[in-house]
Amino acid sequence: MDITGLVDLFFNGAVAQTYLPDLLRGAWITIYLSLAIVIAGLVFGLALALIRLVSNKAVVWFLRLFVDCFRAVPPLSVVLLLYFGLPSVGINLSAPWVLWLTLSLILAAFAEEIFWAGISAVGPGQWEASRSTGMTNAQTLRYVVLPQAMRLCIPPLTNRALAISKNTALGTAIGMPELLNEAQTALSFSGNATPLIMAAILYLIIFMPLMALAGSLEKRMAWGART
Amino acid sequence: MSQSIAQPMLDIHALYKSFNSVNVLNNINLRVMPGELVFLIGPSGSGKSTLLRCCNRLEEPSDGAIIVDGINITAVATDINKMRQRIGMVFQQFNLYPHMTAEQNVMLALQRVQKKSATEAREIAHRELTRVGLGARLTHYPSQLSGGQQQRVAIARALSLGPKVMLLDEPTSALDPQLVGEILQAMMDMKKEGMTMLVVSHEMRFAREAADRVAFMEAGQIVEIGTPAEILARGPESRACQFLSHGH
Ligand SMILES: Nc1ncnc2c1ncn2[C@@H]1O[C@H](COP(=O)(O)OP(=O)(O)O)[C@@H](O)[C@H]1O
Ligand SMILES: [Mg+2]
Numbered sequence A: 001m002d003i004t005g006l007v008d009l010f011f012n013g014a015v016a017q018t019y020l021p022d023l024l025r026g027a028w029i030t031i032y033l034s035l036a037i038v039i040a041g042l043v044f045g046l047a048l049a050l051i052r053l054v055s056n057k058a059v060v061w062f063l064r065l066f067v068d069c070f071r072a073v074p075p076l077s078v079v080l081l082l083y084f085g086l087p088s089v090g091i092n093l094s095a096p097w098v099l100w101l102t103l104s105l106i107l108a109a110f111a112e113e114i115f116w117a118g119i120s121a122v123g124p125g126q127w128e129a130s131r132s133t134g135m136t137n138a139q140t141l142r143y144v145v146l147p148q149a150m151r152l153c154i155p156p157l158t159n160r161a162l163a164i165s166k167n168t169a170l171g172t173a174i175g176m177p178e179l180l181n182e183a184q185t186a187l188s189f190s191g192n193a194t195p196l197i198m199a200a201i202l203y204l205i206i207f208m209p210l211m212a213l214a215g216s217l218e219k220r221m222a223w224g225a226r227t
Numbered sequence B: 001m002s003q004s005i006a007q008p009m010l011d012i013h014a015l016y017k018s019f020n021s022v023n024v025l026n027n028i029n030l031r032v033m034p035g036e037l038v039f040l041i042g043p044s045g046s047g048k049s050t051l052l053r054c055c056n057r058l059e060e061p062s063d064g065a066i067i068v069d070g071i072n073i074t075a076v077a078t079d080i081n082k083m084r085q086r087i088g089m090v091f092q093q094f095n096l097y098p099h100m101t102a103e104q105n106v107m108l109a110l111q112r113v114q115k116k117s118a119t120e121a122r123e124i125a126h127r128e129l130t131r132v133g134l135g136a137r138l139t140h141y142p143s144q145l146s147g148g149q150q151q152r153v154a155i156a157r158a159l160s161l162g163p164k165v166m167l168l169d170e171p172t173s174a175l176d177p178q179l180v181g182e183i184l185q186a187m188m189d190m191k192k193e194g195m196t197m198l199v200v201s202h203e204m205r206f207a208r209e210a211a212d213r214v215a216f217m218e219a220g221q222i223v224e225i226g227t228p229a230e231i232l233a234r235g236p237e238s239r240a241c242q243f244l245s246h247g248h
Helices: A003-010 A013-054 A057-072 A075-089 A095-121 A124-132 A137-174 A179-190 A194-220 B048-054 B080-084 B102-112 B118-131 B147-159 B177-192 B204-210 B228-232 B239-244
Strands: B010-019 B022-032 B037-041 B063-068 B087-090 B165-169 B196-200 B213-218 B221-226
Touching: A003 A194, A013 A057, A013 A095, A013 A137, A013 A179, A013 A194, A057 A095, A075 A095, A075 A137, A095 A137, A124 A137, A124 B087, A124 B147, A137 A179, A137 A194, A137 B102, A179 A194, B010 B048, B022 B048, B022 B196, B022 B221, B037 B048, B037 B204, B037 B239, B048 B165, B048 B196, B087 B147, B102 B118, B102 B147, B118 B147, B147 B177, B177 B196, B177 B204, B204 B228, B204 B239, B213 B228, B213 B239, B221 B228, B221 B239, B228 B239
Parallel strands: B037 B196, B037 B213, B087 B165, B165 B196
Antiparallel strands: B010 B022, B010 B063, B213 B221
């Protein structure tokens, strides 16, 4: 195959124009699903870490079991299990809900570990200093411990949130019209690889700004660093 | 006469503390009068820090009573968060909040515990920080301050809440020698303003000069107590005298 053939296969203007609307619709679904997953996953993960902070050994044991399971299992297996398994017990979740639920739970499991490590890294001296001024445990957590923990958490949380958001592409397996699925459909209809290149570029456009945002957050929280 | 009328500011009565059935404090009795500076000395592990930490219930006493300004802080009905505002504490490691400026470190409890407005809290913070000589360091973060400056912020943070008694646990032990003087000066200033203080420290020269009384602890008990002059007169058979006459 000569070079014009290659260009025609991967960078075909006519194909791009035809399928751009479909791909943009898919990209939009990917964006809002990712946002919903990141928000739910982080909120639930923080809640789990806070529960762990105030719980007895038995509760902590169950919590860690949940966390370890969801960290260990491949996301696709959970997606398939929920999508094809739940109807047999009378629960019907649509594809977007299955994807949202699965990835939120998995992100929550990872986020719990990260938040917990961050909270644990704030030494007992900080708690004692704050409590010694009459602050309650809740106030100490809110104003003294969590702000310090967050700084430690942001880099690993960003990595994890991005990695798990990318799994929205698993929607393809259960027929959800997110970005990758639209690209595949376009590929089979057109017999041309251009839609896949477009999808890759759209993924870059979606996720690159998020990485930049996380980087700037990290910088803003570098309090009092000597310059 | 006046002795019997005056009420101690800090009254530690038959205090016991054990960790996992190991007795760390064994029937401690100590009365600190208003404006008095009492030094706690003794070998490492004798229970000095534990005693101090019981006085604001960072450690829960196993038995006994601690009465601060007439209120039994060990009673179940006592609101400990309210009492802690009257009991200032200064730590060996300063324990400043690293994500807050000097000013914010002082303002936090004023706003969140005493519910003062930001303006009022800032005013108090400026006043207290100026008093410890840090009027020009208000917006510095702890990482931008020397150890001595950090410890002075910690002192201002404690004083800003208007405590009746100050507990200081080795406030100079983490400092470079040339920075110790500024903390001793701050303690001297507190004493001059009539603050009641219980201090754990190895600064024996300061103890001899500034302490009203020195209590010597060993194995969880106060085994000797008296004015520096009294203890120094006991001669080398007295362990307290050996400690107190030692070093700088
Ligand atoms: N949280 C704790 N758990 C168990 N033992 C402790 C704890 N805190 C202090 N101790 C023990 O209590 C004793 C007194 O300690 P401490 O009050 O720190 O002595 P000092 O301040 O005089 O050096 C030591 O033997 C120490 O190991
Ligand atoms: Mg100690």
